[in-house]
Amino acid sequence: MGRFVVKDAYFKRAKSDGFRARSAYKLKEIVEKYPIIKKGDKVLDIGCAPGSFIQVISSIVGERGLVVGIDILPVKPFPSCNVKLITHDIRDIDIKVLLLEHSIEYFDVITSDISPNLSGIREVDNRNFYDLFLSVVNIIKDGLKEGGFALIKAFYSESLKDMENELKSLFKGVRLFKPSASRSVSSEIYFVCMYKK
Ligand SMILES: C[S@@+](CC[C@H](N)C(=O)[O-])C[C@H]1O[C@@H](n2cnc3c(N)ncnc32)[C@H](O)[C@@H]1O
Numbered sequence: 569m570g571r572f573v574v575k576d577a578y579f580k581r582a583k584s585d586g587f588r589a590r591s592a593y594k595l596k597e598i599v600e601k602y603p604i605i606k607k608g609d610k611v612l613d614i615g616c617a618p619g620s621f622i623q624v625i626s627s628i629v630g631e632r633g634l635v636v637g638i639d640i641l642p643v644k645p646f647p648s649c650n651v652k653l654i655t656h657d658i659r660d661i662d663i664k665v666l667l668l669e670h671s672i673e674y675f676d677v678i679t680s681d682i683s684p685n686l687s688g689i690r691e692v693d694n695r696n697f698y699d700l701f702l703s704v705v706n707i708i709k710d711g712l713k714e715g716g717f718a719l720i721k722a723f724y725s726e727s728l729k730d731m732e733n734e735l736k737s738l739f740k741g742v743r744l745f746k747p748s749a750s751r752s753v754s755s756e757i758y759f760v761c762m763y764k765k
Contacts, residue, residue, distance in 0.1 A: 578749050582620065588644075591681060592620035593749035594758070595719075601745065602760045604717035605629065605677050612675045612711060613637045614658055614704055615682025615721075619646065625679070626651050636670060658682065659703045663711040674713035680704045680720045683756075694725040701731055708738060708764070718761040725755075735761050 578590040585592075599605055609629045613621050616637030625635045626648050637643060638654045638661065645653065652670065667673065682704065684696040701722065708718055718739070722731055735742045741762035750756055 587620045587623055588618040589620035590749065592624050594747040595621050595624045595679070595681075597747040597749055598719060598745060598758060598760065599624070599628065602743070602762070604719060604760065604762065608632045609676040610634045610672055610674075611636070611677045611679065612707070614678065614680040614707065615639055615700075616653070617641045617643045619643050621679055621681055622646065622651055634670070634672070636666070636675075658700070658707065661703075661707065663707045667711060674716065675711050676713060676716050678704075678708055678712050678716070678718045680718070683721065683723075690725075694723070694727060697723055697725070698727050698731075701727075705734055705738070712764050714764055716764045718759075718764070720759045720761065722757055722759055723755045724757060728757075732759065735759055737765075739764055 578593050582590045582592060605611060605625060605628045607628065607630045610633060611625050611629060613625060613635055616622055617639035619637065622635050622637045629635060629650060631650055634650050636652045636654065638656055638658055640657050642655045643653050682700050684693065684700055686693050704720060712718060722728060732742060739761040743760045744757055745760055746757045
């Protein structure tokens, strides 16, 4: 009972704080512990709808920074001029074209909170998530600057170690972190990836 009261509080807080989703508090907690986003950064947010990560990132990077959000679903526009939104499936995004279109050489930070539509069949959901993870990794390879940071949501599964190894080959430091704003019944966890090689 106590646990539900606490977790529900994030939902209510998001409403009263004007966040589009409770996920905002997960990102806030992560960047407090690992300050991977700074003022002026150019950030790509993958799987961004409805946009609460974008709200947090936009306030950190400020008006000289930029947040580009991509989701397969349309996202309600933001008034802030440092936010650009793209409606697209990340599995067929051409990151080099996207960089050119936004006159960016590379992103400083890439965040991914992407999750597939769940079928309820564990093997299918794990495979679908792993496919999305590989697309995120390809975007990181070509779109993130050397020395850049990434934050990637994952789910506990047999593939978690493979994902960690893949990320360790790309970054000097990789940490696993579960924010307390993430429901304890959820198997989600975040990879905090530091200093792209
Ligand atoms: C948990 S939500 C993200 C919440 C978001 N971080 C926020 O703070 O508002 C996961 C998102 O991944 C998106 N998604 C799933 N598959 C996708 C794909 N192939 N391409 C782009 N976005 C996808 C979903 O549409 C969904 O909006």
